[in-house]
Amino acid sequence: MDRLEIFRGIATEASKGDLTFPTNVNATLKLQQALEDPDCHIDAAAKMVMAEPLLSARTVAIANSAAYNRSNNEVTNVKVAVSRLGFRTLKSMVASVIVRQLNSKVTDPALKAKAAQLWEHSAHVAALAQVIAKRITKVDPDTAMFAGIVHEVGGFYLISRAEEFPGLLDGDPEDWVEYGEKLIGRGVLKKLGVPDGVMTAVEALWHGVRAMPPETLGDTLLLANDLARVVSPLHQKEGVTIKQTAAAINFEVEGGTLHSILEDAEEEIESLTAALLV
Structure with missing residues (x-):
């Protein structure tokens, strides 16, 4: 199979949503630990989320989902997304990302x-x-x-x-x-x-x-x-x-x-x- 054929195959999977994302395990673990700190400020949490591109995208996407975007106002930056989600939902999201990181390192x-x-x-x-x-x-x-x-x-x-x-x-x-x-x-x-x-x-x-x-x-x-x-x-x-x-x-x-x-x-x-x- 040549490179072009491989690219097309991966592109076909991507178009179907059949994706498993690798991410920076250490950065996400640091974020998870920081979120456990009751003194963690929302500005600090947002900065750490922005240090991981896939997690940044996922945070904004969830904030724009129907469950969190009841006012139909689209979020386009991480800080507002973190504020909208709250730490509890963010912790769950980070945990799920970590599992996927470990399986695709x-x-x-x-x-x-x-x-x-x-x-x-x-x-x-x-x-x-x-x-x-x-x-x-x-x-x-x-x-x-x-x-x-x-x-x-x-x-x-x-x-x-x-x-x-x-x-x-x-x-x-x-x-x-x-x-x-x-x-x-x-x-x-x-x-x-x-x-x-x-x-x-x-x-x-x-x-x-x-x-x-x-x-x-x-x-x-x-x-x-x-x-x-x-x-x-x-x-x-x-x-x-x-x-x-x-x-x-x-x-x-x-x-x-x-x-x-x-x-x-x-x-x-x-x-x-x-x-x-x-």
Whole structure:
């Protein structure tokens, strides 16, 4: 079976909702322990949830379910989702995620390294998206950060399946973009119940078309992805560095240029990235 055939097979499963998600066991265990502390504040809980992309998506999805969204007001960021759910429901959700983590843990060192790099990339994108949203595009910063956290969730799923198919992630990264990202990624995002607005932004990232200066959530996410200091291991190409790509992107906006705004917000971006990587 060739790589293309495997991609199509996994995509078919994803479209049917036949998915088992791997996640970061240690991060989720820390969250569970923190939730047991009667002094745990909701802000602290939300930050820890955002450190795990799959758990972030699931938290927002459950908050938008009929059982919790009686007022029919869609939640698009983790903090509001945690507030709506309450700690009791969140504890149950975390426990169920941990069980699935233990059954689908990646053991191959090369794949572990890819997963670690992919999360580092996601954290950089999330932090940049939050700052770009707040200072340039004026879209909701928390929603932009959530979109950054989940934008590669299909990649995490594919890495979890790669042990079954040796060599699946070798070769041209364009194969992943064409058959993995758009087909598998869309299936995983739908299964997680990611809000339509965030789904549209992620799909805009796949298509790679944006306004300049950025205007929408999709523009914000695409710009953050291009500026991230750590590249996705699933998109990495030889001979092109992140610094070369980022340095070529600049424009004037109210309050200065992109470069000047990012320089002014550097401490904010770094601290937020570090918090997401804890």
